[in-house]
Amino acid sequence: MEKGHWALPESSFKTSVPAVEQASRVLLCLAESSQSNMRLTDICDHLGISKSKGHAILNTLKQFELIDKDPKTKTYSLGPALIFLSQRVLENLSYPEVVTPFLENLVKETNGTAAFGLISELHVFVIAKRDGNQNIGFRLPIGHKFHITLGAHGKAIVAFMDEAERAKLLAKKKLYFYGDSSRMDLQRLAEDIAKCQSVGFALDQGDVTPAGITALSAPVFAIRKRMVGCVILLGPFDASKVQEYGSKTAQAAKQISRKLGAHVDAIFPT
Incomplete structure (x- = not known):
């Protein structure tokens, strides 16, 4: 699959924290997807990262309820914690x-x-x-x-x-x-x-x-x-x-x- 808009550029690590950037791009990838849920493979292909790295990022985000995982389909979607964050943005x-x-x-x-x-x-x-x-x-x-x-x-x-x-x-x-x-x-x-x-x-x-x-x-x-x-x-x-x-x-x-x-x-x- 062709790498998406949020694929990681080689030079990005020079001016940012890699782990934070990768997690941010995963969230943005899910937000911009035309589908409500995405598979691990699709996310990793879209961002140009390995499955092991993608899995680790998704698990970390899930701990903070920033994403959800459907246990039946094993797909991922944005989590409820983002509702709280977006409400605070709108309030301000x-x-x-x-x-x-x-x-x-x-x-x-x-x-x-x-x-x-x-x-x-x-x-x-x-x-x-x-x-x-x-x-x-x-x-x-x-x-x-x-x-x-x-x-x-x-x-x-x-x-x-x-x-x-x-x-x-x-x-x-x-x-x-x-x-x-x-x-x-x-x-x-x-x-x-x-x-x-x-x-x-x-x-x-x-x-x-x-x-x-x-x-x-x-x-x-x-x-x-x-x-x-x-x-x-x-x-x-x-x-x-x-x-x-x-x-x-x-x-x-x-x-x-x-x-x-x-x-x-x-x-x-x-």
Whole structure:
């Protein structure tokens, strides 16, 4: 079997503790597996380690309930101790603290206004923002509330919903992807969704934003592919910069998602 993403590089021992690194990679291997349980052979092949070493690591992790072993199938899965650890991480998580460095970098690269919107039912709340030097024509204060379907962020969010959730949202009477609900166009939206799924970001140019202002947005995920919010970038960008800045917006969303525990390679286009 081909070695996986978490296979051990030969040079890794020079800068880390081998035993800790190996145990960490075993846990990550189990977490990223498409199967809920894995055999010893599959784990060892995926990581490029011997069965004896893999068995020793798994037994040690089992002592601390970091993994479970099914005595019937002799397969391994993540253990209950990780629930406690993940709960403590979530308890200490502050979205503004996590996202602000990435927003600052996005502003530095584009000189636009960058914001993070947190999804709450049918709305998106701005909970973090950094301003560039360009006038976007309107205020975007912390705490501002948008409808979840509005403009660029609406298209970005709906594009990455699962099909059932998307269908439920699109069945609502009033949708604001193109500003006023009377301007809703399902065919146009389908095309915009397909493009967003391909490039990783959505845009609005004049439907919701003031004339001359472009809005770019990409979704943000946490653990278990749970969509939690979106990155929004606004500015009077030249047409030649839209694709570049859209990609930067998508990259910022991907970096934030990774920080929040999402397996980004399984969510975003490569």
